[in-house]
Amino acid sequence: MTQNEKDIFFMREALAEAYRAAELDEVPVGAVVTFDDMVIARACNTRETEKCAVCHAEISAIREACRVRGGWRLPGSTLYVTLEPCPMCMGAAVNARFERVVFGATDPKGGACGGLFDLLDYPLNHHPETVGGVLKEECSQILTAYFKNKRAK
Amino acid sequence: MTQNEKDIFFMREALAEAYRAAELDEVPVGAVVTFDDMVIARACNTRETEKCAVCHAEISAIREACRVRGGWRLPGSTLYVTLEPCPMCMGAAVNARFERVVFGATDPKGGACGGLFDLLDYPLNHHPETVGGVLKEECSQILTAYFKNKRAK
Numbered sequence: 063m064t065q066n067e068k069d070i071f072f073m074r075e076a077l078a079e080a081y082r083a084a085e086l087d088e089v090p091v092g093a094v095v096t097f098d099d100m101v102i103a104r105a106c107n108t109r110e111t112e113k114c115a116v117c118h119a120e121i122s123a124i125r126e127a128c129r130v131r132g133g134w135r136l137p138g139s140t141l142y143v144t145l146e147p148c149p150m151c152m153g154a155a156v157n158a159r160f161e162r163v164v165f166g167a168t169d170p171k172g173g174a175c176g177g178l179f180d181l182l183d184y185p186l187n188h189h190p191e192t193v194g195g196v197l198k199e200e201c202s203q204i205l206t207a208y209f210k211n212k213r214a215k
Numbered sequence: 216m217t218q219n220e221k222d223i224f225f226m227r228e229a230l231a232e233a234y235r236a237a238e239l240d241e242v243p244v245g246a247v248v249t250f251d252d253m254v255i256a257r258a259c260n261t262r263e264t265e266k267c268a269v270c271h272a273e274i275s276a277i278r279e280a281c282r283v284r285g286g287w288r289l290p291g292s293t294l295y296v297t298l299e300p301c302p303m304c305m306g307a308a309v310n311a312r313f314e315r316v317v318f319g320a321t322d323p324k325g326g327a328c329g330g331l332f333d334l335l336d337y338p339l340n341h342h343p344e345t346v347g348g349v350l351k352e353e354c355s356q357i358l359t360a361y362f363k364n365k366r367a368k
Contacts, residue, residue, distance in 0.1 A: 116278055
């Protein structure tokens with residue numbers, strides 16, 4: 063598989079987590095962490111379910127990936143997430159030394175990978191490679207459907 | 216007590232957490248969360264001990280504060296932390312809707328409250344009031360001593 067094919071493959075795994083979030087009536091965002099071309103951690107947004115401000119999909123997946131790899135540094139790992147990370151989550155990806163961050167839909171209101179601003183414009187001590195727009199239609203559509211349904215209630 | 220006296224009082228509580236981190240041989244940073252002029256959560260940096268990239272003092276204190284208050288929004292709460300928050304932690308403070316963020320030492324290499332850059336320069340959906348420099352000498356000194364000791368080893 064090419065890198066692009068791998069990114070699509072793993073984004074489908076992240077999307078599966080986003081669908082799980084939707085079933086929990088959470089803003090449907092999902093994430094997986096890979097290492098050596100395998101999924102080593104997966105999580106969805108559980109902010110309402112766990113009543114926890116930091117329980118975005120990315121933070122929960124990163125916590126699990128650190129457990130699996132046995133350390134706080136995750137070199138060689140990629141974070142896949144269906145929505146562009148917010149400053150908290152992109153900051154976490156920098157802190158965890160991810161090699162790559164791959165996201166689906168762009169978030170112009172809060173995204174820290176170029177949507178609202180680019181955290182990597184600043185000289186932080188680590189800069190993951192970032193790729194956006196992978197399966198962006200499907201990643202956006204699940205969010206649009208969720209908010210449309212919320213407004214109708 | 217004036218607000219400034221309260222800030223000094225609660226920063227001493229955050230410093231007690233930083234000293235606890237030093238005893239664990241962690242980068243000595245501590246945080247507390249207050250509500251109604253009471254400490255409702257406290258934590259220190261445990262990144263090495265828990266082998267977890269997101270276990271900064273602020274994230275752990277915010278998780279605990281959400282548990283105590285029973286929701287992911289923490290309006291009326293203040294986050295006290297001995298070192299200027301990194302992008303992850305300042306992003307978390309925004310996500311949790313803190314009323315105020317009060318820090319001690321400035322971090323020119325990674326601080327997201329003006330040290331390296333100011334996250335609040337961007338039109339995020341919530342902007343806590345921020346105050347820096349509270350007990351900054353003591354908050355800096357414990358970090359300086361830690362790193363000096365590390366280099367000597």
